[in-house]
Amino acid sequence: xxxxxxxxxxxxxxxxxxxxxxxxxxxxxxxxxxxxxxxxxxxxxxxxxxxxxxxxxxxxxxxxxxxxxxxxxxxxxxxxxxxxxxxxxxxxxxxxxxxxxxxxxxxxxxxxxxxxxxxxxxxxxxxxxxxxxxxxxxxxxxxxxxxxxxxxxxxxxxxxxxxxxxxx
Amino acid sequence: xxxxxxxxxxxxxxxxxxxxxxxxxxxxxxxxxxxxxxxxxxxxxxxxxxxxxxxxxxxxxxxxxxxxxxxxxxxxxxxxxxxxxxxxxxxxxxxxxxxxxxxxxxxxxxxxxxxxxxxxxxxxxxxxxxxxxxxxxxxxxxxxxxxxxxxxxxxxxxxxxxxxxxxxxxxxxxxxxxxxxxxxxxxxxxxxxxxxxxxxxxxxxxxxxxxxxxxxxxxxxxxxxxxxxxxxxxxxxxxxxx
Numbered sequence: 131x132x133x134x135x136x137x138x139x140x141x142x143x144x145x146x147x148x149x150x151x152x153x154x155x156x157x158x159x160x161x162x163x164x165x166x167x168x169x170x171x172x173x174x175x176x177x178x179x180x181x182x183x184x185x186x187x188x189x190x191x192x193x194x195x196x197x198x199x200x201x202x203x204x205x206x207x208x209x210x211x212x213x214x215x216x217x218x219x220x221x222x223x224x225x226x227x228x229x230x231x232x233x234x235x236x237x238x239x240x241x242x243x244x245x246x247x248x249x250x251x252x253x254x255x256x257x258x259x260x261x262x263x264x265x266x267x268x269x270x271x272x273x274x275x276x277x278x279x280x281x282x283x284x285x286x287x288x289x290x291x292x293x294x295x296x297x298x
Numbered sequence: 299x300x301x302x303x304x305x306x307x308x309x310x311x312x313x314x315x316x317x318x319x320x321x322x323x324x325x326x327x328x329x330x331x332x333x334x335x336x337x338x339x340x341x342x343x344x345x346x347x348x349x350x351x352x353x354x355x356x357x358x359x360x361x362x363x364x365x366x367x368x369x370x371x372x373x374x375x376x377x378x379x380x381x382x383x384x385x386x387x388x389x390x391x392x393x394x395x396x397x398x399x400x401x402x403x404x405x406x407x408x409x410x411x412x413x414x415x416x417x418x419x420x421x422x423x424x425x426x427x428x429x430x431x432x433x434x435x436x437x438x439x440x441x442x443x444x445x446x447x448x449x450x451x452x453x454x455x456x457x458x459x460x461x462x463x464x465x466x467x468x469x470x471x472x473x474x475x476x477x478x479x480x481x482x483x484x485x486x487x488x489x490x491x492x493x494x495x496x497x498x499x500x501x502x503x504x505x506x507x508x509x510x511x512x513x514x515x516x517x518x519x520x521x522x523x524x525x526x527x528x529x530x531x532x533x534x535x536x537x538x539x540x
Contacts, residue, residue: 143359148350152343165359232342250308251340257310272301279304283335 139171142188145253150192152248155237166199167192186255190263193245235285243278246271303329307336400463402508405483405517406501408460408469413479413521420456420471430457434468434484440514442484444470445537450530452480464488480530483517496535498524507531511539 146167150160171191178187236244245264249255250271257275261268299322305311306319323330412419422430427444435442437459444454452472460467460483467485491512499506501519505527508517516538518531 140355143355144351144353147353147355147359148347151347151350161356161359168359229342229346232346236343236346247339248343251343252346254308257305272304275304276300279336279339280332282339283332286335286339 138184139168139175139188142185143168145185146188146192149189149248149253152233152236152252153196153241153244155233163192163196163199166195170195183259185253186259186263189249189253189255190265193264232286235282238285239278239281243274243281246274247278247282250275299329303333304336307333307340401483401485401487401510401515401517402497402499402506403501404462404467404485405481405508405519406499406504406506408467408483409479409481409504409506409519409521410502412458412469412471413481413519419479421458423456424454426456427454434459437466438468438484438486438514442468443538445482445534447472447480447530447533450533451475452530455479462486478520478522480518480520480527482534483515483519485515487513487515498528500524509535 143164146164147160150163150167151157154160154163167188171188174191178184236247239247246260249260249263250257255263257268257271261271264271266274302311302315302319306316311319323333422433424430431442431444434457444457447454451474453474455471455473457468457470460469462485464486467483469484470482472480472482487510496507496509499508503521504519505522505524506517506519507527508515510516516534518527518534520527520530
């Protein structure tokens with residue numbers, strides 16, 4: 131590929147890194163996922179249609195890499211628990227919600243719900259873009275989003291954003 | 299309705315639908331609670347790991363095992379430019395060969411032609427800076443800026459309009475107390491707009507730092523050592539990208 135094309139991709143690396151980190155949790159596993167995604171993107175760049183949304187295309191690749199590698203158990207994916215666990219916070223009396231509680235709650239969502247939720251809430255892809263990126267019908271996007279949000283709400287129930295200390 | 303509530307949370311509804319949903323929520327407190335919770339989730343999830351957007355991209359991610367171009371770049375010392383000067387931030391990376399090398403070459407040639415000129419180094423002098431900038435901006439079809447380099451000891455001599463392979467080119471010339479001259483070359487670039495690749499090139503005796511910002515290429519040239527020119531390029535870059 132032309133190096134100019136490579137530059138197009140490098141602009142998206144910060145977002146890919148954040149998404150991977152939110153998706154898999156572990157810093158080093160996330161970095162591996164980004165690296166594998168970039169290599170694949172660079173090798174398959176001729177498949178990208180100029181003018182189409184490069185960011186959505188990169189998320190598609192990351193999803194495919196993630197699913198394939200997860201099958202080979204390279205990325206450790208925490209299995210969702212059968213029961214909805216309560217999210218532990220420091221000190222039983224503490225009602226304060228911190229980002230690591232959010233992170234932990236997110237991690238206990240099934241991975242397919244987590245993907246949809248992150249692409250919609252964080253990356254702000256449209257439902258249609260998510261449907262294309264993940265290769266699932268839009269109805270499935272909506273049902274995963276709905277279940278993911280509701281589950282997260284239960285996990286974080288009783289704690290409010292008002293007390294959230296957003297670490298900048 | 300379920301899908302509508304999510305679309306409402308994600309700001310993906312029309313104005314009419316928004317009013318309709320808000321009317322619904324006013325009389326359905328359970329749905330209203332959910333909508334509030336989901337909106338908070340969006341905010342929390344966006345805050346989570348958001349600091350990563352401001353982190354420099356790890357160099358390892360710019361390497362590819364298959365191509366290995368990064369190792370060549372590292373071996374060639376290209377990364378040394380940015381690592382020491384803090385330019386490797388906010389997703390801005392130094393990538394070799396992004397800009398057509400002709401930008402550096404054309405800028406260096408223009409520098410070599412006009413910098414030694416004693417009587418007519420510029421068409422419009424620095425004493426008419428406002429007129430100069432307006433004129434060149436009009437010809438290039440963009441709003442240009444002549445960086446202020448006075449704190450570094452360089453005064454604006456003036457500028458001129460040149461002809462480049464992509465149409466009109468602006469050249470600003472600066473000079474220090476010892477007569478050392480620098481030129482800033484600004485030209486339209488072919489193809490899609492893109493940003494901030496930063497490169498160094500040595501064209502005979504002329505050192506050139508050059509980069510692309512949107513549709514325009516910028517090249518700062520001078521007959522001086524790279525480190526010396528880098529200090530000026532740093533200031534120029536920051537003034538043009540505040």
